[in-house]
Amino acid sequence: MESRIELTLTSPEVVHLCAADPILGALIDRVGPISQRLENDGFNSLASAIVSQQLSDKAASTIWGRVETALGGVTPESIIAADTDTLRGAGLSGSKTSFLRDLAERTLDGRLDIGRLGALPDDDIVAELTAVKGIGRWTAEMYLIFSLGRPDVLAIDDGAVRATVGWMYGFEGTASRDEVAFIGEPWRPYRTAASLYLWRGLALRRAETKAAR
Incomplete structure (x- = not known):
């Protein structure tokens, strides 16, 4: 729903x-x-936020669509399985490719448990997310608003x-x-x-x- x-x-x-x-x-x-x-897929939301950094809405939407097509769906597994040329060919910079891989690796090995973030206070969520390469406070706050619907x-x-x-x-x-x-x-x-x-x-x-x- x-x-x-x-x-x-x-x-x-x-x-x-x-x-x-x-x-x-x-x-x-x-x-x-x-x-x-609200975006209910937490991993997808974070990956999209990384891809969208420092881009116009139009450019971000275009590149995100290319990434989804190249990977056949954006999941931790599909990011890890993709080679660098595939991700770069979709329009990602070298740094964003590295950031997405770090997000995927942390999700798969349990260092980042996206499913439990909703049970944490806002500041703890920000601390968990900003440990991921490429996720700063702004991206973490966008997750609080547009994925978790936090009120303040x-x-x-x-x-x-x-x-x-x-x-x-x-x-x-x-x-x-x-x-x-x-x-x-x-x-x-x-x-x-x-x-x-x-x-x-x-x-x-x-x-x-x-x-x-």
């Missing part, structure tokens, strides 16, 4: 955010309801989140990590919902800017 994060203007998370921060509340009113699908994750390392906070709150340019963390304190314990609205808000602003040209 597909899992989703469902946010409406009457959801407890949204009611709290609107009351705690009128500026964010105004953005929420403009964006409206959000329905975010603020992606302060995310460029889009920082850009949205920058223009919403009148900064000259992108907000810093510390500025986002400070502004986001009143959003607890629903900072995941805030992050989702910040991402949608930036997309909305870009669309409005393009339409106005």
Whole structure:
């Protein structure tokens, strides 16, 4: 069964955010309801996140599709079985090939038990995941949000989140990590919902800017 994060203007998370921060509340009113699908395949989600690093959404989707085709499905076993030329031929860099192999090896030998991550606190999950080559805090936080649906994750390392906070709150340019963390304190314990609205808000602003040209 597909899992989703469902946010409406009457959801407890949204009611709290609107009351705690009128500026964010105004953005929420403009964006409206959000329905975010969660990725139930933990390994697939992490592998996709590694492949997508530092790429546009379009480029990431293209390369991920090539990797899936080349491997006949992305699993720990298929990654280990594939030779380097196959992975590189799908568009992966040498470093990302190494990162995927490390993720696969750790999954197969039990150093990373993806199935038990859901039972751990957020900080422990981040610690487990960042032990894998190529997985930093940002990737771990994306896993918390988009795979586990954890409710209180603020992606302060995310460029889009920082850009949205920058223009919403009148900064000259992108907000810093510390500025986002400070502004986001009143959003607890629903900072995941805030992050989702910040991402949608930036997309909305870009669309409005393009339409106005």
